[in-house]
Amino acid sequence: MRYVHQIEVAEGSSWQVIAEGDGPEEHDGTAADYGRCVLQQWIDDQSSLIDAGGLSYGEDGYTDQDGNPLIQARVAFAEDPFPFDGPDGHVVAVDCTQLDDPSPEIAALEAARERKLYAKMLDSLASDELEEALQAAHAVGGRSANWFAEFVYPAISRPVALRAMR
Structure with a gap:
């Protein structure tokens, strides 16, 4: 890492x-x-x-x-x-x-904490990327906000997707 x-x-x-x-x-x-x-x-x-x-x-x-x-x-x-x-x-x-x-137990706890923090960071980065792509695609037009909200589900919920496109 x-x-x-x-x-x-x-x-x-x-x-x-x-x-x-x-x-x-x-x-x-x-x-x-x-x-x-x-x-x-x-x-x-x-x-x-x-x-x-x-x-x-x-x-x-x-x-x-x-x-x-x-x-x-x-x-x-x-x-x-x-x-x-x-x-x-x-x-x-x-x-x-x-x-x-650290003891083996604490070392295992550190490793588990790190995996969780890394996953949270990747999720945060992916959420930002998805929101930007959603806004850009919606701005081009051709499809309704509801279509885009359904398209990105279950990555993000419909209400979150609709808010992102405002």
Whole structure:
């Protein structure tokens, strides 16, 4: 699978992007596994900068005094046209307390979550494509809106199709 990523640090109650990957990267594991890899690599590469920023490195990674994570990687599918600010949020976050390899059960859960997120992203992209094609075909004319609504069913419901053609 191909992924893109961002590295973020906690600032108050929000996360701020401090680094982004150079572009899509191929990875044989899950998005969470990829996130663990890029976050660990970033921490290893940037440890002097992190220390200068006042963060501490403890047993669980870069955390605050209460053990809350201060660094995370966000990973998205490379095919997502709006990977980090799209409305559907097909993003996996891995924080600095999650760098160890997961148990087999958690790894299976990560894989299942990823399949579902990927399917949701593909469905969202297909819905957008179908709506655009429906509008373009309807604009050319020659058929009624009801004909088009019946044609695209069951991919989308009749009421949704009719709304798309308004």
